[in-house]
Amino acid sequence: MVVANNRAEHIILSQKKMGQDAIDKKGWLLAHKWLLLRRLSQLSIIFLFLLGPMFDVWLIKGNMTSSLILDTIPLSDPYVFLQSVFTGHYPELTALTGAIIVGLFYFIVGGRVYCSWVCPINIVTDAADWLRRFLKIKKSLTPSSLNFSRENRYTLLVVSFLLASVTGMLVWELVNPVTMIQREIVFGMGLSWVFIVSIFILDAFISRRAWCGHLCPMGAFYSVLGKFSLIKVNAINRASCNDCMDCYALCPEPQVIKPALKGAGSPLISSANCTNCGRCIDVCAKDVFVISHRFINFKP
Amino acid sequence: MNNTTDKTSQSRRRFLEKISRAAGGVVMSGMVPGIMLGLYSQQSKSLPADAIRPPGVTNEADFLSACVRCGLCVRDCPYDTLKLSPLGDRVAQGIAPGTPYFNARDIPCEMCEDIPCVKACPTGALDPQLKDIDDAKMGLAVLIDQEACIAFQGLRCEVCYNVCPVRDKAISIEYSHNKRTSKHALFIPIVHSSDCTGCGKCEHACILDEAAIKVLPINLAKGELGKHYRLGWKEKQKAGKSLVTPDIEHQYNLPEGTHYDHEGEGLIQPKKTTPFEKGALDRLNEGRL
Numbered sequence: 260m261v262v263a264n265n266r267a268e269h270i271i272l273s274q275k276k277m278g279q280d281a282i283d284k285k286g287w288l289l290a291h292k293w294l295l296l297r298r299l300s301q302l303s304i305i306f307l308f309l310l311g312p313m314f315d316v317w318l319i320k321g322n323m324t325s326s327l328i329l330d331t332i333p334l335s336d337p338y339v340f341l342q343s344v345f346t347g348h349y350p351e352l353t354a355l356t357g358a359i360i361v362g363l364f365y366f367i368v369g370g371r372v373y374c375s376w377v378c379p380i381n382i383v384t385d386a387a388d389w390l391r392r393f394l395k396i397k398k399s400l401t402p403s404s405l406n407f408s409r410e411n412r413y414t415l416l417v418v419s420f421l422l423a424s425v426t427g428m429l430v431w432e433l434v435n436p437v438t439m440i441q442r443e444i445v446f447g448m449g450l451s452w453v454f455i456v457s458i459f460i461l462d463a464f465i466s467r468r469a470w471c472g473h474l475c476p477m478g479a480f481y482s483v484l485g486k487f488s489l490i491k492v493n494a495i496n497r498a499s500c501n502d503c504m505d506c507y508a509l510c511p512e513p514q515v516i517k518p519a520l521k522g523a524g525s526p527l528i529s530s531a532n533c534t535n536c537g538r539c540i541d542v543c544a545k546d547v548f549v550i551s552h553r554f555i556n557f558k559p
Numbered sequence: 560m561n562n563t564t565d566k567t568s569q570s571r572r573r574f575l576e577k578i579s580r581a582a583g584g585v586v587m588s589g590m591v592p593g594i595m596l597g598l599y600s601q602q603s604k605s606l607p608a609d610a611i612r613p614p615g616v617t618n619e620a621d622f623l624s625a626c627v628r629c630g631l632c633v634r635d636c637p638y639d640t641l642k643l644s645p646l647g648d649r650v651a652q653g654i655a656p657g658t659p660y661f662n663a664r665d666i667p668c669e670m671c672e673d674i675p676c677v678k679a680c681p682t683g684a685l686d687p688q689l690k691d692i693d694d695a696k697m698g699l700a701v702l703i704d705q706e707a708c709i710a711f712q713g714l715r716c717e718v719c720y721n722v723c724p725v726r727d728k729a730i731s732i733e734y735s736h737n738k739r740t741s742k743h744a745l746f747i748p749i750v751h752s753s754d755c756t757g758c759g760k761c762e763h764a765c766i767l768d769e770a771a772i773k774v775l776p777i778n779l780a781k782g783e784l785g786k787h788y789r790l791g792w793k794e795k796q797k798a799g800k801s802l803v804t805p806d807i808e809h810q811y812n813l814p815e816g817t818h819y820d821h822e823g824e825g826l827i828q829p830k831k832t833t834p835f836e837k838g839a840l841d842r843l844n845e846g847r848l
Contacts, residue, residue, distance in 0.1 A: 311634070325629030325681045333681055339627045343682060346624035351683035354627070418593040422600070428623040430600040433655060438628065439646060442657050446630050449645020449656065 277392065277508045280544035293537030300376045308445045322442045323377070324432075325357060333357035337365075338480040339438060342431060345423035362484060368535070370485020374471060374478050375511075375536035379444070380437050383455055384471050387462035388511070399466045409472055409514070409532070412479035419476045436470075437477050468511050472532075482531040492533060492540070493551040494519045494526040500547050506539035520547070527553060606776040610651035610660035611757060613641055614668065614695035615677040615685030619778070625684035628657035632676035632685060640666045641676060663759025663774045668697060670724050670758050693725060698757030699780035700730070700750045700772055708771035713737045713745055719761035719772050720748050728754035730761065748772070752781060 281290040288295075308326075311317040320327045325335045335357030344350060365373055375381055401407040419431035432438060436454035443451040458470045471478055494500075497520050506520075507513045515530035516539065540548040606612065606619050613632050616622045633641045646656040654660060659676075661668060670692045677685040689695060700719075705711045723730045729751055734744040748761075750772075759774040795801050811819050816829030 317634075320634045321629040321631045324627040325631060327631060327679075327681075335627070335629075335681060340682075343625055343627060348621075348625040349683070350625075351681060351687065353681035354683075357681060415592065418590075418596075422593060422597055426597060426600045427620055428600050428655075429627070430596050432628060432657065433600060434596065439657065442628060442630065442643065443645055446633065446643040447645055450647035451645070453646075 277505050278542035280503060280505065281542045284544045290541050293541050297376050297536060298382070301379060301382055304377055305379060305441070305444055308441075312445065322438070322445050324438050324442070325354060332360070334361050336438070337362040337484065338477050339429065339432060339435075341480075342419060342423045342429045345420045346427045346429065347424065365481060365484050365488070367489045368485075369488040369490050369533070370481035370483065370531065371478060371534035372485070372490075373481045374475075375534035378437055378477075379441050380455070380458065380475075381471065383459050384462045384468065384511075387459045388468060390463045391467060392508075394463075396464065400464070401466045401469070407466060407469075407473060409512075411473050412476055412482075415474060416476035416479040416483075431476065435477065437475065472511055486531040487553075489552050489554075490535060491551060491553050492519075492528045492535060492537065493549050493555060494528065494547050495549050495551065495555075496545065496547045497521075497526050499545045501545055503544070505542040505544075506548070509538050509542050511536065511538070527551070527555070529553075605653075605778065606660075607651050607653045608775055608779055609662055610644070610654050611663055611668075611698045611759060611774055611776065613659055613661070613676045613685055614670075614674055614692060614697055614756075615680070615687070615689040617686065617696055619776070622684050623655055623658070625682045626658050627682055627684075628659075629681065630659065631679040631681060632659050635675040635679035637671065637675065638666060638669045640668050661759070663698075663762040664770055665763075667759035667763040667774075668695075668756075669760075670695070670756060693754075693756060695756040695758075696777060698759070698774040699752050699777050700755050700757065700759070700761050700774050701780045702748060702750060702772045703775075704769075704771040707767055707769070708748075709766075710746055710748060713739060713743055715746060716766060717746055717748065718764050718766055722760045722764040724758060724760060725754050725756065729756065 278290060284290075304323075307319050308322060311320055318329060320330070323336055324339045325333070327333055333353045333356050335354045337358040340350065340354055340358035343354075399407075422428075422430040434454075436451065436458060439451040440455055443449050461469045462471075466473070494516070500520060506516055510516055511534060512530070512532045515528050515533045518524070518530070519526050519528040535550070537548075537550060540546075540550070612619070612622060613636075628643060630643045633643055640661045641659045642661065643657055643659055644651050644654045648654055648656070650662055651660055672692060674689060674692050674695075677687060677689055680687070702708060702719075709716050717732055720726060720730045720732050730748050731751065733747050733749050735747055737743045737745050757774050757777070761772045762770045762774050765772050791803070808821065809819075813819060813826075818827040819825065820827055
């Protein structure tokens with residue numbers, strides 16, 4: 260299925276600009292509505308964290324691994340929190356409360372909403388994907404012996420927990436580019452930009468969506484967390500799909516679309532890998548997709 | 560028949576291929592980075608000498624199992640002492656990236672009584688059991704260069720002693736003989752590990768261009784006597800009596816009438832009797848002037 264999608268992508272890539280139909284029909288702004296909202300969300304979260312150190316306005320303190328809103332509400336990243344639990348550390352109530360609050364939020368809105376609406380690395384990998392399309396790079400340079408599949412991230416997720424329990428340290432946090440870049444933006448830049456540049460090169464020139472789609476264990480964790488989330492993208496008007504393939508070409512996880520768009524069952528995109536980014540909604544000239552919830556009634 | 564066997568063997572081959580590919584995938588995507596990361600993590604397990612952890616950290620391994628690198632301790636430090644180490648930190652080389660530390664020579668810990676950094680920690684990486692800042696063990700001050708310390712040159716300084724927040728307990732001044740002048744004393748600062756919190760005010764205040772007294776992580780600064788060692792006098796004190804051979808009072812072969820006091824008076828001469836009246840000569844005979 261993935262192979263088929265890739266082939267379809269290649270056909271599309273060689274023809275016209277993706278999403279042009281949608282831009283022609285809805286106008287540029289509406290054809291980028293969700294993308295712009297996501298960028299706004301990602302940047303304003305970073306900005307909120309910077310308000311304190313830059314302007315001495317402490318709405319939120321700390322960084323995305325653990326923070327405190329208005330000196331009262333604790334937030335903790337459940338993935339980092341779980342790593343620390345796997346080391347054998349008995350957590351304090353504050354971190355536990357924070358992890359439950361954040362965990363519940365993503366459990367409801369969709370785990371990978373973290374990836375597409377919050378994570379700063381997403382801006383980097385989206386830019387890399389844009390460059391890839393702009394330069395019309397179609398080849399993947401990953402050797403086939405590597406078996407570079409989208410399941411690798413789950414292996415890494417398990418490995419990150421195993422390493423924590425074997426070494427008694429938060430080992431993944433030594434290299435986790437997601438928490439690292441965010442931390443260094445807020446607390447002072449070190450060498451984390453090396454990771455960012457590496458991820459950009461990897462995604463742009465070596466393999467499409469290599470980091471977020473194949474490797475990142477944090478994304479894998481949020482996939483698992485949001486498996487049964489309430490908010491889902493829905494291919495509600497799938498009858499009017501004209502097979503332009505733009506959604507496949509721009510979706511960071513294109514394999515999630517087909518069962519909903521072309522399957523006979525529910526039009527909900529039920530895969531946990533869907534990031535709820537809404538890009539498919541943007542680029543569809545036929546308004547096939549909407550954001551809805553998982554309990555929606557539908558008539559096949 | 561032949562056809563079915565063919566099909567089964569084909570599907571078996573495909574199955575085996577799939578399994579081996581999956582196994583290969585797990586090896587490549589799991590084990591290789593796993594081993595690399597595991598080795599890398601061992602490198603970050605000990606603290607570099609120029610980085611001191613905030614209060615409430617007694618064991619680096621325990622700390623690294625709990626700290627999520629959120630920086631809330633850094634934010635609540637009123638003196639901007641603490642910082643989060645960026646990746647590739649030039650000050651604290653080899654420190655686990657993103658973890659909080661301070662460099663005592665730059666800004667030492669002011670030992671706030673309410674310990675806001677420990678209060679801010681959401682995970683317990685900074686031990687909330689620490690209620691009295693005087694019990695903190697961030698590191699241990701060591702007078703590391705006796706050649707440069709001017710107290711050892713016979714000059715009066717005692718700055719480290721005077722800035723010490725637990726003065727006279729963590730640092731005391733011991734007098735010793737000045738061989739150069741044979742007249743004056745050396746005022747030597749001595750650190751006592753039982754009371755030193757590792758705040759680093761001594762290192763910060765040291766008047767030399769490069770501090771002669773430095774705060775080091777405890778595992779670097781502290782020696783440890785072999786577990787089997789017993790110090791005789793301490794064991795004796797604990798037991799209330801000698802545990803080896805019974806104490807025998809030392810016997811001196813002294814002239815008759817002369818005694819020796821073991822408690823400190825020393826040699827006790829017998830009172831000299833003289834047939835003459837007390838006079839100048841007697842006084843001389845008694846050794847007095």
